[in-house]
Amino acid sequence: MGRVAVVTGGTRGIGEAISLALKEAGMTVAATYAGNDDRANAFSVANGIKVYRWDVADHEACMAGVRQVEADLGPVDVLVNNAGITRDTTMKRMDHQKWQDVIDTNLGGCFNMAKAVFEGMQARGYGRIVNIGSINGQAGQYGQVNYAAAKSGIHGFTKALAQEGARNNVTVNAIAPGYIDTDMVSAVPEEVLAKIVAKIPVNRLGKASEIAKGVVFLTGEDSGFVTGSTLSINGGQHMY
Structure with missing residues (x-):
């Protein structure tokens, strides 16, 4: 059996592509999801990947969930923090709950999941963590102060945690996707999407497969000299 990988938000969109790519690379994958049982179960049946339901914003649920994955599949060697939400609006209209929900899920989820696996990785002398940031965490975006702040925080989190894991062969990197052809982006009005592509x-x-290939590299056995880095995959939209 290969390395065990956990992919949060791993049953749809970019997360689905990552789960499938890691399985193809020989890993045993556990994909987490937050609430769509029908979609997750269909994904599991179609691809032979075990799925687990918990909210990454819930610290205790993350700790318990990882314990269950390890009981079922073995110690977690690879973690991909992909789960995220949006609650877009301008500062004038943004209430505290919209701010907190995004921070707790997108940034807090990275802490919660890393906390659940990091000590074990250090003890075993091997680990790969990849955090999915965003071009909007690098460049900012109108109407996304919550999302941009959370994703920007992920990049700082990555650099700091990488320093803690380095001597134990635990690498921590980030990928900052640009605009990807997922269901979420496809739902954008055609005239708005045309302006984005321009x-x-x-x-x-x-x-999504292009993001997944970046994850496969960063989680591979031969990527041990890459840590604390952010790989921007955005078609040249933002060079940072």
Whole structure:
């Protein structure tokens, strides 16, 4: 049996592509999801990947969930923090709950999941953590002060945790996707989407599989000299 990987938000969109790519790379994958049982179960049956339901914003649920994964599959060697939500609006209209929900899920979820696996990785002398940030955490975006703050925080979190794990062969990196052709982006009105694509030098949206290939590299056995880095996969839209 290969390395055990946990992918949060791993049953749809970018997370689905990551789960499938890690399985193809020979890993035993556990994909977590927050609430859509029908979608998750269909994904599991179609792809032979075990799924687990918990809210990454819930610290105790993360600790218990990882314990269950390890009981079922073995120690977690690879963690991909992909789960995230949006609650977009301007500062004038944003209430505290919209701020807190996004911070707790997108940034707090990285802490909760890393807390659940990091000590074990250090003790075993091997681990790969990849946190999915965003171009909007690097460049900012109108109407997304909560999302941009959380994703920007992920990049700082990555650099700091990488320093703690380095001597034990535990690498921590981030990927900052640009605009990717997922269901969420496809739902954007056509005229708005055209304006987004016009700002991307390669003149197209990215593919979820392109993000997944970056994750496969950063979680591989031979990527041990790469840590504390952010890989921007955005078609040249923001060079940072």
